[in-house]
Amino acid sequence: MTSQDVILGILMKRSLSGYDIKHLLESVFSYFYNASYGTIYPTLSKMEKDGLITKESVLQEGRPNKNIYTITEEGRKQFRAYMYSPMQANEFKSDGMTRLFFGEFVDPEVIARYLEHGIAGTKETLARLQKMYEDCKDTMSPTQEICILIGIENNESTLRTLGNGLDRLNKLKLEKRLDDHE
């Protein structure tokens, strides 16, 4: 999965500008994919050069001009090729988990901070996904609904597991305190 594949998928439904695409990625996709302008604009240029999309400049008053990109038949073909290509494994990289793994080298208070930070972040993501689901569930495709429900369920579970982690940590602290009094 490259940014090109994702952009092609987005353009399958309607023509958009690079700016629009970025906003879509931030809202709907943010849970499983992300890209910066520094990726999007050069990729769009390359795709146009390769004939996968066409550019139409739209003049606007009071605002900068827009470049609206439309997928070509060649682009649709390319997108289908992606959708039928072998699947790539998920990629997950967690600074929080890494720190937790090395937790024996820092104070328990720091570990608690790690977990609390994770809990706050997960809560935010969850709230965002739930809001999105409420706002869009009538206009979403069935598989998009599955997709967002999976995201919600996963974050709910992560929230539980991080909470459990914090409980385990507090239990450890308590045990240690009891040991110290022996």
Add this chain to the structure above:
Amino acid sequence: MTSQDVILGILMKRSLSGYDIKHLLESVFSYFYNASYGTIYPTLSKMEKDGLITKESVLQEGRPNKNIYTITEEGRKQFRAYMYSPMQANEFKSDGMTRLFFGEFVDPEVIARYLEHGIAGTKETLARLQKMYEDCKDTMSPTQEICILIGIENNESTLRTLGNGLDRLNKLKLEKRLDDHE
């Protein structure tokens, strides 16, 4: 979090070779971090040059020689700096979720394959984590235990949610079939 931070953390406990580090990453870390030899060896060289670790060549008979790396006081200082630096957000990139999101453009059978692929992969990860937990739980630090338990719980949840997704999909297929008969 860079590969340097992770390598420093690993060397905090004992001195290891690049080859050993790679194997550790594959087994214990694979759930939340990964690096290839093409990252590990150049990083180790750079770290030695920067005085964070020292190299000791160990001659072996019947096998290639090993370079065993040991963390220095400077390296420990650097590692502590990482552990107290601001936390980075988790990174998650999912080809499967992306395809699911664009599911309206392919046959339902293909979507089912996506989900089944995800289920198989998650089961594998889960089995690996559970085996690791059984094998190592007596030698793990408390926070490492929390870490692996979080991984297990998360994969159990993902398995449930993917299963739910498959059920939802089958329900949709059924509804569609009923609609077609009207």
Add this chain to the structure above:
DNA sequence: CATGGCATGTAACCTGTTACATGATTCC
């Protein structure tokens, strides 16, 4: 005799981010 484990290393490549530049308009 081929495969896989042990062990290190590099060069070419890919993919992506950050930070900057530009500039008008609207909202507080």
Add this chain to the structure above:
DNA sequence: GGAATCATGTAACAGGTTACATGCCATG
């Protein structure tokens, strides 16, 4: 007056992967 939104783009850099090169030993 300052910040945010709209809108595009690039250059420098970071961080990584893949594939290859080397070579011996043990196992099937």
